[in-house]
Amino acid sequence: MSDPRLLTLTEKLKRRGYRLTPQRLAILNILAASEGHPTVEQIHARVHVEFPTTSLATVYKTIAMLKAEGEVLELGFGNISRYDGSKPQPHPHLICTRCQSIVDPDEHLFADLSKDLTKKYGYQITSYRIDYFGICPECQHQNV
């Protein structure tokens, strides 16, 4: 357990009285890294390697628990959701529609928008969702 995010997460959950079962630890491990912002199915498949009895329901329940604790960011895309447990605060995403990879662009590009919207429209902004879709440089170069 060298990942500092994983450490913060397990400490918090322990403090909050949650049990750290092997299934949960495996799920947390994947979410703390959040490589590629996995779907529930992908998380389940990966946990399954180590713990073959783990059910989808447990993955869903663990994610629900983490959402309640504000420790995972859910990115819903139509009927599929992907999760980021390494940076659970809202932040913009840059998504390749060819290879499905997700990049987190520099947030400074978007820094003043909340304030601008409050000033111009009087809204108290509480959250946001910003996704840009396109073709990543790698996919552009392999013209398939």
Place this chain on the structure above:
Amino acid sequence: MSDPRLLTLTEKLKRRGYRLTPQRLAILNILAASEGHPTVEQIHARVHVEFPTTSLATVYKTIAMLKAEGEVLELGFGNISRYDGSKPQPHPHLICTRCQSIVDPDEHLFADLSKDLTKKYGYQITSYRIDYFGICPECQHQNV
């Protein structure tokens, strides 16, 4: 039929060989106005007043047809979708989480972002989704 958007829409569909049934016209009527960015249920309920036999399936099929023609913008929120048939191109939204109203903020605030992202990350941006969530001025003033 005084709404220019509705006129453009019906003309295009006629030209493309689609039949303009009474059900479709009623749905188009609602979507062309898109007051409040209605859900499928809301569209169905409103069409139902005039045409009580209209099924949900027809509403879904009509929306699917309009999506294929690029004439409606779908805004998925978790398990619910809302539709904008008056301005089907991607554009930012400002959403009140109290009264569910949706405002279209000035797009100029976001004008350069696509270009900035292309320059900085090499992505060819094809589309985007920008939603800001908050409390609208009206809801702020009625502290319930």
Place this chain on the structure above:
DNA sequence: TTATGTGCAAACAGTTTGCACATAA
């Protein structure tokens, strides 16, 4: 007249839930 659209009911996919059993603390 006939290709297209409608409406019903069944199917579908992702998610949630109830409950008996298992287990972390």
Place this chain on the structure above:
DNA sequence: TTATGTGCAAACTGTTTGCACATAA
């Protein structure tokens, strides 16, 4: 020891589909 978590299967929700009948053009 016992309150909490797990795993299964059933339920649920929004959406899609197949098919017989209806109808716009």
